[in-house]
Amino acid sequence: MDSNFIYLDYNATTPVDERVLDEMLPFFSTYYANPAGLHLLSLTMQDTIEEATEEIASAFRIRSKNIIYTSGATEGINLAIKGFQFSVKKHIVSIVTEHKAVLEACVFMERLGFEVSYLEVDEKGMLDLNALTGIIRQDTVLVCAMLANNETGVILPIKEISEIAHQHNVFVLCDATQAVGKMRIDLCDLAVDFLVFSAHKFYGPKGVGGLYISDRAKQDIFPLMHGGGQQQGWRGGTLNTAGIIGMAAALRIALDELQWDQQRVTHLRDALETELLDITGAYRNGHSPQRLYNTTNICFPGALSEQLIIRLKTISVSSGSACSAVTSRPSHVLKAMGLSDLHALSSIRFSLGRFTTEAEIAQTLEQVKQQVRKLRNLA
Ligand SMILES: *Cc1c(COP(=O)(O)O)cnc(C)c1O
Numbered sequence: 001m002d003s004n005f006i007y008l009d010y011n012a013t014t015p016v017d018e019r020v021l022d023e024m025l026p027f028f029s030t031y032y033a034n035p036a037g038l039h040l041l042s043l044t045m046q047d048t049i050e051e052a053t054e055e056i057a058s059a060f061r062i063r064s065k066n067i068i069y070t071s072g073a074t075e076g077i078n079l080a081i082k083g084f085q086f087s088v089k090k091h092i093v094s095i096v097t098e099h100k101a102v103l104e105a106c107v108f109m110e111r112l113g114f115e116v117s118y119l120e121v122d123e124k125g126m127l128d129l130n131a132l133t134g135i136i137r138q139d140t141v142l143v144c145a146m147l148a149n150n151e152t153g154v155i156l157p158i159k160e161i162s163e164i165a166h167q168h169n170v171f172v173l174c175d176a177t178q179a180v181g182k183m184r185i186d187l188c189d190l191a192v193d194f195l196v197f198s199a200h201k202f203y204g205p206k207g208v209g210g211l212y213i214s215d216r217a218k219q220d221i222f223p224l225m226h227g228g229g230q231q232q233g234w235r236g237g238t239l240n241t242a243g244i245i246g247m248a249a250a251l252r253i254a255l256d257e258l259q260w261d262q263q264r265v266t267h268l269r270d271a272l273e274t275e276l277l278d279i280t281g282a283y284r285n286g287h288s289p290q291r292l293y294n295t296t297n298i299c300f301p302g303a304l305s306e307q308l309i310i311r312l313k314t315i316s317v318s319s320g321s322a323c324s325a326v327t328s329r330p331s332h333v334l335k336a337m338g339l340s341d342l343h344a345l346s347s348i349r350f351s352l353g354r355f356t357t358e359a360e361i362a363q364t365l366e367q368v369k370q371q372v373r374k375l376r377n378l379a
Contacts, residue, residue: 006360009316010353011150011178011295016246017203017354023249024205027242035239036230045241052248059251060195060212061188068211068234069244073177074101075224076196076211079235080173081105081142083221085112089141095119095127096336097154099175102144103332123338124287125154129164136168141220143172147179151333151349152286153295155179162191171217177201177209181254182262182292193217199243203354204250208243257354265352266293272350272361273298279372285334285347299339299347300368303375308348311371315364318349 007015016024027048033041035049053064070076081092082105094106096118106116117135121127132143143165148155158174165172173194176185181202187195194217198209213221213234227236254261273296276282285297300308305319306328319331330344339347350364 004314006315006364008350008352008356008360008364009318010356011153011201011349011351012318013200013206014203014353015355016200016205017250017253019253020204020246020249024242024246027245031241035241036228049239049241049244052244055248056210056251059185059255061186062212065232066212066214066218068213068231069239070209070211070235071207071240072200072209073099073175073196073198076194076198076209077101077173077175078105079211079224080194080196080213080221081109081144082224084141084171085109086222087141087220089139090114091137091140092116092142092144093119093132093135093140093170094144095121095146095156097121097125097149097151097333098144098146099150099177100332102146102173102175106144121336125149125152125285125333125337126288127156129157129160132161133164136165136170140168140170143170144175145172146175146177147185148176148182148292149286149333150178151331152288152297152337153178153292153351154286154288155183155290155292157290158190158192166191171220178292181251182258182294184255184258187212199247199250202250202254204247205243208240208247210247261354262293265354265356268356268358268361269294269296269350269352271358272296272352272365275365276350276368279369282372285337285339294352295349297334297347297349299334299343300372301343301346302379303372304346305348306345307375308368308371311375312367315367318351319345319347 033045035042035045053067057064057067092106092114094116110116119127119131145156145161147158162172171193174192175196177198180197193214195212200206223234225235230236276298281301283299285299330341334344334347
């Protein structure tokens with residue numbers, strides 16, 4: 001990255017770590033054989049992929065046969081939700097603060113005749129577990145709940161959600177895209193039926209992700225991508241070897257360095273947040289006691305984020321989710337937490353990461369304070 005740029009948008013995507021890139025490179029031009037063949041080169045590729053899969057599986061404490069490689073979180077989410085299109089139970093529960101990939105797949109299911117209930121959250125971004133229990137019906141097939149919110153960093157109690165759903169014989173899809181690499185995830189403990197992740201959110205390459213499917217859920221859903229029978233028929237198409245190797249390496253590095261990263265980034269995030277909250281009227285969005293350590297989302301009333309982002313020039317921050325940033329509609333997550341349109345449109349997400357420095361935080365503080373003041377003076 002150009003060293004004049006300060007990148008604080010790690011929740012949108014992360015750079016590929018050099019060490020990850022090094023591990024990937026041989027798989028483009030040296031070890032390029034199709035892993036689905038019978039010849040020796042193919043068999044070597046199968047072994048390599050199997051090793052990477054074992055590594056990913058053991059990180060989540062699952063078995064490698066329960067992992068399906070996808071093009072990213074969006075595809076995994078679509079497979080998990082649309083996989084139920086032939087289900088006799090036709091009710092899905094989702095949460096209003098889920099990622100658009102979940103919400104839009106749910107809207108599609110409504111067109112197929114499903115009914116979807118969208119659980120509300122409180123001003124902290126937290127859902128009410130009693131409301132979840134109350135909304136589950138005889139014909140509920142799936143509950144969708146993200147582990148960590150991409151806009152606010154709020155962490156949901158997935159284990160409790162899972163227990164409630166399973167008491168009622170309902171499957172659970174957990175979008176863990178934002179959490180993988182930032183916290184340890186033990187699926188023996190969380191016990192969800194589907195878990196989705198994407199390599200580019202933890203310093204791996206774009207265009208590759210994974211979907212965990214429990215044995216139980218496998219019996220009830222159908223694949224989206226039909227083809228050459230790859231991945232036990234769950235997802236046809238030639239495996240993205242380099243991407244898979246890169247994702248395994250990225251996950252290994254993130255978990256090896258998690259403790260150190262957490263300490264370092266929490267410190268920087270807290271320093272940034274504390275001083276930004278000193279700006280008159282500024283407040284934080286998402287007050288769950290459990291929050292991602294790299295994320296802070298702050299509302300600066302009187303300073304529209306769209307204008308603030310333009311004025312911050314070489315500082316990359318985001319207003320709401322990456323998708324809604326283009327259209328500049330108020331974030332559905334912040335709206336769900338009770339913010340007015342105006343306050344939702346005056347909120348900025350700062351997401352820090354592996355390469356954020358103290359000097360960058362100092363510079364960001366100076367710039368944000370100055371530009372908020374200027375914008376307010378203009379008004
Ligand atoms: C980024 C993100 C996605 C989408 O991931 P892709 O790799 O772009 O498909 C889904 N959910 C959450 C929470 C995310 O942060």
